[in-house]
Every structure is written in structure tokens, then in C-alpha cells.
Amino acid sequence: MTDGAVSPTTSGAPTMVQLLDASGVRHEHPEHDAHLEPDELLGLLRDLVLLRRFDSEAEALQRTGELGLWVGTRGQEAAQIGAARAASPQDHFFPTYRDHGATLTRDVDPLHILSIYRGIDHGGWDPVEHGVHPYTLVIAAQLLPAVGYAMGVQRDGAVGTGDPARDTAVLAYLGDGATSQGEASEALGWAAVYHAPVVFLCQNNQWAISEPVERQARVPLHRRADGVGIPGVMVDGNDVLAMFSVVRSALDRARSGGGPTFIEAWTYRMGAHTTSDDPTRYRDAVEVEQWREKDPIERFRTYLRAEGVLDDDFEDQLAAEAEALAERIRAGVRGMTDPDPVAMFDHAYAEPHAQVEEERDAFLAAWAQQEQDLEQSPAGGGR
Amino acid sequence: MERAPMQKMALGKAVNAGLRAAMERDPRVLLMGEDIGKLGGVFRVTDGLQKDFGEDRVLDTPLAEAGIVGTALGMSLRGYRPVCEIQFNGFVFPAFNQIVTQLAKMRARTRGRLTVPVVIRMPFGGGIGSVEHHSESPEVLFAHTAGLRVVAPSSAHDAYWMIQQSIASADPVLFLEPERRYWEKGDVDVDLGPGEVAPLHRARVLRPGTDATLVAYGPTVRLALDAAAAAAEDGSDLEVIDLRSISPLDVDTVVESVQRTGRLVVVHEAPTFHGPGAELAARVQERCFYSLEAPVQRVGGFHVPYPAARYEDHYLPDVDRVLDAVEAALAA
Numbered sequence: 155m156t157d158g159a160v161s162p163t164t165s166g167a168p169t170m171v172q173l174l175d176a177s178g179v180r181h182e183h184p185e186h187d188a189h190l191e192p193d194e195l196l197g198l199l200r201d202l203v204l205l206r207r208f209d210s211e212a213e214a215l216q217r218t219g220e221l222g223l224w225v226g227t228r229g230q231e232a233a234q235i236g237a238a239r240a241a242s243p244q245d246h247f248f249p250t251y252r253d254h255g256a257t258l259t260r261d262v263d264p265l266h267i268l269s270i271y272r273g274i275d276h277g278g279w280d281p282v283e284h285g286v287h288p289y290t291l292v293i294a295a296q297l298l299p300a301v302g303y304a305m306g307v308q309r310d311g312a313v314g315t316g317d318p319a320r321d322t323a324v325l326a327y328l329g330d331g332a333t334s335q336g337e338a339s340e341a342l343g344w345a346a347v348y349h350a351p352v353v354f355l356c357q358n359n360q361w362a363i364s365e366p367v368e369r370q371a372r373v374p375l376h377r378r379a380d381g382v383g384i385p386g387v388m389v390d391g392n393d394v395l396a397m398f399s400v401v402r403s404a405l406d407r408a409r410s411g412g413g414p415t416f417i418e419a420w421t422y423r424m425g426a427h428t429t430s431d432d433p434t435r436y437r438d439a440v441e442v443e444q445w446r447e448k449d450p451i452e453r454f455r456t457y458l459r460a461e462g463v464l465d466d467d468f469e470d471q472l473a474a475e476a477e478a479l480a481e482r483i484r485a486g487v488r489g490m491t492d493p494d495p496v497a498m499f500d501h502a503y504a505e506p507h508a509q510v511e512e513e514r515d516a517f518l519a520a521w522a523q524q525e526q527d528l529e530q531s532p533a534g535g536g537r
Numbered sequence: 538m539e540r541a542p543m544q545k546m547a548l549g550k551a552v553n554a555g556l557r558a559a560m561e562r563d564p565r566v567l568l569m570g571e572d573i574g575k576l577g578g579v580f581r582v583t584d585g586l587q588k589d590f591g592e593d594r595v596l597d598t599p600l601a602e603a604g605i606v607g608t609a610l611g612m613s614l615r616g617y618r619p620v621c622e623i624q625f626n627g628f629v630f631p632a633f634n635q636i637v638t639q640l641a642k643m644r645a646r647t648r649g650r651l652t653v654p655v656v657i658r659m660p661f662g663g664g665i666g667s668v669e670h671h672s673e674s675p676e677v678l679f680a681h682t683a684g685l686r687v688v689a690p691s692s693a694h695d696a697y698w699m700i701q702q703s704i705a706s707a708d709p710v711l712f713l714e715p716e717r718r719y720w721e722k723g724d725v726d727v728d729l730g731p732g733e734v735a736p737l738h739r740a741r742v743l744r745p746g747t748d749a750t751l752v753a754y755g756p757t758v759r760l761a762l763d764a765a766a767a768a769a770e771d772g773s774d775l776e777v778i779d780l781r782s783i784s785p786l787d788v789d790t791v792v793e794s795v796q797r798t799g800r801l802v803v804v805h806e807a808p809t810f811h812g813p814g815a816e817l818a819a820r821v822q823e824r825c826f827y828s829l830e831a832p833v834q835r836v837g838g839f840h841v842p843y844p845a846a847r848y849e850d851h852y853l854p855d856v857d858r859v860l861d862a863v864e865a866a867l868a869a
Contacts, residue, residue, distance in 0.1 A: 275648060276645075276646040276647070277646070277647070278648075280650050281614075281647060281650060281651055282650065282651070287614075288643075288646050288647055288651075290639070292634065292638045292639075295607070295634060295635065295638055295639055297607075298603060298604055298606075298607020298608050298610070298611065298635060299607050299608070299610045299611035299614070299635075299639060300611060301604075301607070301608050301611060302607060302608030302609060302610055302611020302612045302613075302614075303611035303612070303614050303615055304611070305608055305611065305612055306611060306612040306614065306615025306616070306617055307615065309593065309612070309615070309617065310615060336603070336631075337603050337604075337607065337634070337635075340599075340601045340603055340604045340607075341604070341607070343599060343601070343604075344599055344601070344604045344608060347599055500648070500649065501644050501645045501647075501648050501649040502644070502645050502683050502684055503644070503684065503686075503708050504644060504649070504652050504706075504707035504708050505706060505707055505708055507686075507784075507785045508738070508785040508786065508787070508788070508789075509784070509785050509786060510683070510785075
């Protein structure tokens with residue numbers, strides 16, 4: 155930038171909420187503080203470590219041909235876990251395709267995420283049961299439905315009652331690239347106008363595939379909130395305590411009828427966009443090394459050690475749990491069977507559709523004929 | 538019990554009455570759109586509904602079509618049944634992403650775990666002398682999108698019942714209202730039981746005939762009937778079918794007719810190129826190959842952007858063009 159525009163990558167740092175710096179030192183903040191018990195702190199560490207293991211195992215499965223594609227989370231664990239753990243059970247998530255941390259905190263079977271990337275389905279979990287909307291691949295297209303869901307919550311009278319088990323908020327995930335989509339602007343304006351109980355969590359991981367955040371905006375992303383008249387907060391996305399604290403207060407505010415908030419989580423995508431990407435073509439290894447110093451898990455570990463909350467026994471147990479998770483994932487993915495082909499016709503419509511039924515019948519007839527032909531062929535044997 | 542007498546209603550008023558009936562029956566039904574509240578919509582189709590049902594159920598929304606459809610989808614996930622109004626056909630495209638990538642696919646994406654019963658009402662077709670984007674017939678774009686249902690009433694009676702059936706459907710429905718027919722009056726039998734209303738996706742034979750079959754939907758149904766009346770004066774007996782539904786298609790009703798008449802003319806305002814007539818022609822030749830006495834004829838819009846109003850008389854199918862096609866079919 156040479157014309158005086160405010161760069162989204164260099165400004166905003168003084169206003170960034172940070173409770174734990176990169177070396178694991180705890181800082182006080184006048185508005186935000188996470189008062190967590192030792193078991194809650196260890197719970198966060200467990201989530202972070204298991205997410206990283208889940209991610210590395212999935213990447214390995216892609217490399218060995220078991221998954222068609224993998225969308226990695228390395229570097230963004232604190233942003234995802236801190237935010238998701240700040241939510242109440244009745245809150246509803248609208249994630250992107252990278253938000254495995256959010257999804258896993260909702261007791262979704264990890265295999266139900268991996269089946270997407272093996273090509274079995276588009277997500278095996280029940281969105282209602284788990285409170286997690288299916289992954290949305292069209293950038294920013296989950297945001298307007300998230301706002302609409304929040305408007306439905308309002309109509310249900312589940313905002314501002316003061317009943318912590320009833321009041322509900324929506325956590326809408328997006329990335330830095332998504333802020334450029336028109337629908338993102340629409341969703342922000344719409345949420346503001348209707349005072350919807352929704353929190354927009356923008357993980358600014360600095361890169362939209364190969365495009366740096368400077369290509370998306372000339373102001374820090376959280377300042378997009380100013381334009382629609384809702385609070386915009388910037389938080390250190392690699393600081394799980396700050397993430398937890400900021401998102402919790404935003405969700406509390408939404409649930410109590412205070413309206414939407416836009417949160418920019420300042421983080422970094424340590425790996426490639428997906429396993430099909432090659433980030434060495436567009437970004438500097440030095441930049442990656444600088445962010446490695448800000449690792450979200452190491453700083454938290456350092457802090458917990460210093461506080462005397464974390465000991466070797468817990469670390470050993472956690473390592474064993476991560477290993478068991480990895481084994482379960484490996485076996486589970488390799489054991490996945492391909493879906494019954496005719497199932498593709500099952501859910502195009504809720505009610506009968508003459509043309510789909512006709513096509514399904516023709517497909518089944520052709521399938522049966524092929525089976526019969528194979529059996530009668532000289533080589534014999536079925537499919 | 539005495540049956541209520543038929544009510545004479547304009548088509549637009551019949552949609553209004555149908556919406557009112559659905560809203561009275563089900564408190565989850567909401568209306569969303571631009572200018573649909575105090576103004577009652579630019580065509581006044583929602584006239585009086587906000588006054589009677591309140592601003593929480595008839596929402597004047599921000600001027601953003603993706604927002605209307607996207608938030609309607611979100612509300613449907615909370616159990617609501619939103620009915621969106623897109624002000625004019627050419628303004629649906631900002632919402633196209635939400636309709637095609639989210640609304641249409643949500644049920645399949647979740648293997649049936651989520652249903653999104655959203656209705657999108659939209660005036661379509663030309664003939665009102667309006668400016669660009671106000672007179673288009675983009676139904677094929679939606680009919681070609683699996684997961685959507687696409688219907689178009691041609692009469693006040695159908696408008697009244699089909700809007701209620703669309704709202705009751707578990708699937709997303711694109712409900713196309715023939716804008717130049719909004720003021721045409723017809724008899725509406727509002728006193729029908731559940732089994733007495735024609736199924737939403739069933740075509741209807743409006744005029745029996747023996748020489749050729751005319752198929753139309755929405756605004757061209759009146760045109761087809763006029764053409765059939767003119768042909769009768771020349772001694773030709775045409776059967777007229779109102780398709781009523783574009784997705785799914787009631788091919789059986791058309792096939793049954795063509796097997797008797799041996800000739801088919803399809804009339805719509807949408808361009809004929811890759812149009813609904815092409816789909817019908819393909820399906821009819823598959824099933825009526827040995828009954829067909831003539832090639833299937835199509836009458837429709839041209840493969841040009843919808844022209845300025847002063848071209849409309851030449852762009853839109855009219856009785857002469859329909860009769861030319863009928864003549865070609867009968868001559869073969």
C-alpha cells in the first residue's frame with residue numbers, strides 16, 4: 155500500500171485482545187478475562203492437542219490415498235476451540251469447511267467429518283442433534299442462513315429471557331477471504347437491522363488460498379462492523395484464553411438480546427489451503443517461521459506448566475488418548491464402505507418427484523441387467 | 538352442509554387469499570420481501586396481510602434478494618415456513634446462489650436430515666410493457682436445478698390452491714405468478730376438502746380435442762385457449778392442457794393426449810432454445826413415437842435477451858404464431 159490506506163496486516167495490533175502472549179505469559183485485560191478452573195483449562199488443552207492430532211492424521215490419510223482431499227486446521231486450533239468451547243449447548247454453529255475444531259467439540263464423530271473428504275457423503279452428522287450446520291463450501295454462503303436461524307431464535311422467544319438453558323445464540327464462521335463476498339456484507343447488515351443473536355467469527359488466517367488479506371480489504375477486517383453499527387472486536391486467535399473470553403462475552407450479549415458482534419481472530423494457516431495446494435509458490439518461509447513462534451498450543455502449555463496446572467501424568471494420558479484417536483481414525487477411514495449407488499436418488503426431494511423416480515427405476519433396471527450380463531459372461535462371477 | 542358459492546377473484550387477489558388461508562392455518566408461515574408490508578407489494582399481492590398478521594409475520598426486508606432467500610432458509614431450519622416474494626423475475630439472480638447452492642441442495646447434502654420448506658413467489662412473463670428485468674421467464678434455470686419444485690398457476694382458482702399446496706410442501710418451491718394475468722378474474726372454489734383439490738404437480742386438460750394437443754402453463758394458457766377457439770372456427774378441434782407444474786412434469790397427461798391426437802404444440806414465453814418445450818418434445822417422442830403424426834412444434838420466446846417493451850408484440854407468442862405452429866403440425 156502506498157497511498158495511505160490502512161493495511162489490514164499491520165494495523166489494529168494495539169486493540170487486539172490478548173490474555174496470553176506468544177511466550178505463554180498471562181496478561182490482564184480490562185474487559186476480558188477468562189476465569190477458568192484447572193479442569194476447564196486442561197479440557198481446552200486436550201481439545202487443542204486432539205484437534206492437532208486429528209488434523210495430522212487426516213493429512214497422512216490423504217497422502218496415502220485414503221482421502222481425496224484434506225483441509226487442514228494447523229495453527230488455527232485456539233481460534234476454533236476457544237470459540238466453540240465458549241458456546242452454550244443450545245447455541246448453533248454455522249461452520250466453514252475448515253472448522254473441524256468447532257465440529258469436534260459438538261461430539262460429532264471424527265469419522266463423520268472424514269467421510270466428506272473420502273467422498274462418501276457431505277457430512278455424516280445430524281445438524282439438529284449436534285447443533286452444527288453442514289459444512290458450506292461456497293464461500294460465505296452459510297452466513298445468511300445463520301442470520302435467518304438467529305431470526306428464528308428471536309421468533310421462538312429464545313433471546314433475553316434470562317434463562318441460561320433457553321437463551322440461544324448463533325456462531326457464524328467465516329474466513330478473511332469470505333469478507334469480500336457480497337453475501338457477507340448482506341449478512342452483517344441484515345443481522346444488525348434485525349438485531350439478530352448471531353456472532354460472526356472471522357478467522358483471519360492471512361491467506362485465502364494464495365491471496366493475502368491485503369487483496370481482500372483496505373481496513374482491518376473487524377472494522378467492517380463499524381459500517382453496519384455493530385461491535386467489532388479483534389482478538390489474538392492463537393490465544394485460546396482470549397478467544398474463549400471474547401467469544402463468550404459476545405455470545406452472552408447476543409443471547410441476552412444485545413445483538414450481533416463481529417470478531418476478527420488474528421491467526422495463521424500454518425499448512426496449505428488444502429492438500430492440493432502448494433503454499434511455497436506464494437508465501438515466504440520466513441513468514442511461516444515467524445508464526446511458528448506464536449504457536450497456540452505451545453504457549454498454552456507453557457502457561458499451564460508455569461501455573462502448576464499441567465503435569466507429566468496429564469501429558470502422558472493425553473498423548474495416549476491422541477494415539478488411540480489416531481488409530482481409530484486410521485481404521486475407521488480404511489473400513490469405510492462406498493455408499494449404495496442407488497442412494498443418490500434418495501434425498502433429492504422430500505416428496506415424490508416423477509422424473510427422479512423414473513430415473514431411479516431406470517438406473518436400477520440397468521444395474522440389474524449389468525449384474526445379470528456379468529453372471530452370464532464366460533468369465534462368470536458377479537461384480 | 539351448504540357449500541360456499543364460487544368466489545369471483547382476480548388471480549393476484551387469489552394468491553393473497555391463499556396466503557391468508559395458509560397464515561391463518563399455520564402460525565409458522567411468514568412472508569418476507571421488499572415492500573410487501575404497508576405497500577402490499579408492487580403488485581399488491583400481499584395487500585392487507587401485514588395489517589392483519591403483524592410485522593413479525595409479514596416482514597418488509599432490506600433490499601437484498603440473497604438475504605431474503607438465505608435468511609428464509611435459516612428460519613426454515615427453526616421450523617418456520619417462509620414465503621419469499623421476489624419483486625420481479627429479473628431480480629431473482631442476486632438470490633440465485635442461495636437458491637441453487639443452498640436451498641435446493643440442503644436436503645440431499647444432509648441425507649434427508651434437514652428439510653427447507655421455503656416458497657419463493659415471483660411474478661414472471663411479459664406483456665405489461667415494462668422496463669428491463671421485469672418481464673422474463675427464467676423457469677428453466679430453476680427446473681434444471683434438482684431439489685427445487687417449480688409451479689405456475691394460470692387461473693385464480695389454481696393460484697388460490699397451489700400457493701397453499703406449495704407452502705405445505707416439505708421441499709422448496711418456486712411459485713411463478715403470471716404477471717400479466719394478475720388482474721384476470723376467475724371463479725375460485727374456496728370450499729374444497731383435502732381430497733378435492735387437484736394435486737400440485739398434476740397437469741389439467743382444460744379443453745378436450747381430437748386434432749392436436751396444445752400444452753401451455755402460466756400466462757400462455759389463456760393464449761392457448763384463445764388459439765383453440767380460433768382454430769375451432771376453422772374446423773380444427775384442439776385439446777388444451779395446462780401443465781401447471783414445470784418440475785416435476787406430468788408427462789403422463791401429455792402422453793395420454795398425444796397418443797389420441799398424434800400432434801403436439803408446446804407454448805411458453807420462455808425461450809424455446811433449451812426450453813421446457815424441448816424437454817416435453819424429447820419425452821413425448823420417447824413414449825409416443827408411433828402415435829406422432831407430425832414433428833412436435835414449439836412456440837416461445839427467442840434466444841435473445843428480453844427486448845424493450847416496444848418489441849414485446851413481436852417477441853411474445855401470440856395467437857397467430859400458435860396457429861402457425863398448429864397449421865404446421867396439422868399439415869404434416
